[in-house]
Amino acid sequence: MDKIYDYLVVGSGAAGLYFSILASRSGKVLLLTKNTLKESNTYYAQGGIASVEKHTDSFQQHIKDTIKAGDELCNEKAVEMVVSEGPGIINELISIGVKFTRDRSKGYYSLHKEGGHSKSRVFHFKDITGRELIRALTKMVRENSNITIIENMAAVDLLTEHQKEDSSLFNPRNITCYGIYAHDPKTKKIHKILSRSTILATGGSGQVYLHTSNPGVATGDGLAMAFRAGATVSNLEFYQFHPTTLYTEKEKENSFLISEAVRGFGGNLKTKDGKSFMHKYHRLKSLAPRDIVARAIDSEMKKRGDEFVYLDIRNFPANKIISTFPNIYKKCLDEGIDITKEMIPVVPAAHYQCGGIETDLHGKTDIKGLYAIGEVAQNGMHGANRLASNSLLDALVFAKISALSVEKYISRNVINFSDIKEWEYYHTERPIEKVVVSYLRNTIRRLVSEFIGIVRSDERLKMAEKMIDLLAWQARDYYMQTELSRETVELRNIADVAYLLVRFAGFRKESRGLHYNIDHPEKDNINWKKNTRLRSSGRRSKSVIIR
Numbered sequence: 001m002d003k004i005y006d007y008l009v010v011g012s013g014a015a016g017l018y019f020s021i022l023a024s025r026s027g028k029v030l031l032l033t034k035n036t037l038k039e040s041n042t043y044y045a046q047g048g049i050a051s052v053e054k055h056t057d058s059f060q061q062h063i064k065d066t067i068k069a070g071d072e073l074c075n076e077k078a079v080e081m082v083v084s085e086g087p088g089i090i091n092e093l094i095s096i097g098v099k100f101t102r103d104r105s106k107g108y109y110s111l112h113k114e115g116g117h118s119k120s121r122v123f124h125f126k127d128i129t130g131r132e133l134i135r136a137l138t139k140m141v142r143e144n145s146n147i148t149i150i151e152n153m154a155a156v157d158l159l160t161e162h163q164k165e166d167s168s169l170f171n172p173r174n175i176t177c178y179g180i181y182a183h184d185p186k187t188k189k190i191h192k193i194l195s196r197s198t199i200l201a202t203g204g205s206g207q208v209y210l211h212t213s214n215p216g217v218a219t220g221d222g223l224a225m226a227f228r229a230g231a232t233v234s235n236l237e238f239y240q241f242h243p244t245t246l247y248t249e250k251e252k253e254n255s256f257l258i259s260e261a262v263r264g265f266g267g268n269l270k271t272k273d274g275k276s277f278m279h280k281y282h283r284l285k286s287l288a289p290r291d292i293v294a295r296a297i298d299s300e301m302k303k304r305g306d307e308f309v310y311l312d313i314r315n316f317p318a319n320k321i322i323s324t325f326p327n328i329y330k331k332c333l334d335e336g337i338d339i340t341k342e343m344i345p346v347v348p349a350a351h352y353q354c355g356g357i358e359t360d361l362h363g364k365t366d367i368k369g370l371y372a373i374g375e376v377a378q379n380g381m382h383g384a385n386r387l388a389s390n391s392l393l394d395a396l397v398f399a400k401i402s403a404l405s406v407e408k409y410i411s412r413n414v415i416n417f418s419d420i421k422e423w424e425y426y427h428t429e430r431p432i433e434k435v436v437v438s439y440l441r442n443t444i445r446r447l448v449s450e451f452i453g454i455v456r457s458d459e460r461l462k463m464a465e466k467m468i469d470l471l472a473w474q475a476r477d478y479y480m481q482t483e484l485s486r487e488t489v490e491l492r493n494i495a496d497v498a499y500l501l502v503r504f505a506g507f508r509k510e511s512r513g514l515h516y517n518i519d520h521p522e523k524d525n526i527n528w529k530k531n532t533r534l535r536s537s538g539r540r541s542k543s544v545i546i547r
């Protein structure tokens with residue numbers, strides 16, 4: 001009999017690590033991650049974690065700011081829950097050794113103010129908050145004997161009734177998850193991993209765009225796996241672009257982020273000829289919410305035919321710049337830009353997936369035994385647009401809440417693991433040709449960037465849908481016709497995410513939050529003040545149900 005875990009956690013960002021630590025108190029955890037433990041979106045987070053500080057701020061104010069950014073699509077209960085858990089989470093992090101920068105003059109933590117926040121409330125560690133969080137959490141995970149860690153192994157598909165010997169038992173309205181199939185690139189073997197509960201904490205899908213702040217691991221695997229298995233996914237038309245990533249001439253896997261905090265610090269956006277332009281778009285100028293800033297930059301670049309705009313912080317003292325943003329200073333210097341003397345060339349890049357696998361307020365999906373937390377999930381916190389630094393808070397709070405919920409689920413349910421098939425080796429032994437994979441991957445990414453980017457139109461979306469259908473078909477076919485590899489697993493997932501993005505962007509016939517369509521430029525509360533949702537039939541077919 002195969003070993004059966006209590007908790008199978010897929011992904012080692014803030015959500016997966018924190019969940020594993022909490023769940024290990026009540027059972028055996030298997031933590032699986034496709035790269036090293038540290039490689040994740042979390043590791044690269046700079047700005048910090050938004051949370052109310054009781055003397056200068058209030059829950060009501062943080063809730064109000066979040067809901068305003070979400071453009072009337074947040075689930076207010078989710079927002080209230082996440083915001084009110086904030087101070088507790090910060091205290092717990094401090095108690096397990098996470099460091100936050102202090103403001104010596106005030107005798108308290110230094111709190112940054114970021115775009116869309118009415119108060120300074122972002123706890124941070126210098127400009128490397130994510131790195132610090134990962135340092136402390138991975139240390140705890142590695143020292144915990146109830147957590148088994150497997151690195152460099154990727155989840156490929158979820159195990160459901162569909163993988164049982166008698167798949168006539170499969171009922172798309174009543175699916176249970178029994179674990180996953182995972183691919184080990186060293187042995188080229190597929191492992192069947194069984195668990196009483198499966199927690200997807202696989203993060204975002206920025207790699208579906210050509211320019212992204214997300215590292216190479218962010219290929220939307222969890223989203224694609226859950227959709228293929230029959231989970232409802234929602235609100236994927238809302239993709240946040242970070243307005244300011246460092247522009248370089250060389251093509252890179254991901255773009256280096258120039259944190260929101262640089263605009264909060266007083267950074268001023270300028271066109272290539274040195275003229276400020278944000279006053280034309282918003283009363284908060286360069287500190288306007290991200291979507292407005294990203295659209296403004298996109299519009300200025302398109303109008304002028306420029307590849308970038310500038311962010312200027314030269315009028316601040318050099319020592320203050322270097323001590324506040326040591327990481328950004330160093331990184332830019334490595335690229336030949338001294339930010340104390342020169343303006344920083346910046347472009348918008350895909351940054352945060354606001355939609356995802358639909359969950360309730362406990363991280364529960366509509367597949368039994370399957371939970372989703374962190375960026376892969378759509379739990380109502382962010383609505384049509386995420387407020388800066390609310391995502392790490394969301395990931396940590398949902399990890400905490402769902403750990404309690406999953407514990408109850410596994411203690412109350414007896415799960416029948418019999419008859420689950422080994423991986424079917426329907427793939428051929430034919431090795432992949434890297435040129436095919438990289439051509440398909442880059443073509444899909446370019447198409448998604450140019451047709452489903454910051455500004456959309458009906459015509460471009462219609463064209464993109466047809467082209468993506470063809471490319472996705474080719475990607476899936478190539479995945480089936482060659483030996484299983486990390487490259488083709490990711491290619492299939494990127495293709496499935498592109499398929500979802502174009503459908504979701506096409507559904508919504510209005511402009512709201514991060515979704516802007518020039519053919520429907522107004523917000524339409526009568527018809528569209530609702531989430532968009534999609535569910536596959538659970539088979540490997542294209543049929544979808546829109547509810």
Ligand SMILES: Cc1cc2nc3c(=O)[nH]c(=O)nc-3n(C[C@H](O)[C@H](O)[C@H](O)COP(=O)(O)OP(=O)(O)OC[C@H]3O[C@@H](n4cnc5c(N)ncnc54)[C@H](O)[C@@H]3O)c2cc1C
Pocket residue numbers: 010011012013014015016032033034035037038039040041042043044045046047048049050129130153154155156201202203204213214215217218219221222257351352373374375376388389390391392393395
């Ligand atoms: C550059 C940058 C800066 C940011 N700054 C901030 C900030 O200051 N504040 C803030 O709140 N948010 C910030 N964000 C967003 C925030 O970092 C993410 O939303 C958050 O870290 C997501 O955490 P997560 O645990 O859900 O996913 P991640 O941290 O992305 O972790 C996902 C994990 O899943 C693993 N994985 C993926 N697919 C598979 C698979 N098939 N099999 C096994 N493992 C898999 C990955 O390897 C990774 O370990 C930033 C994001 C970026 C990219």
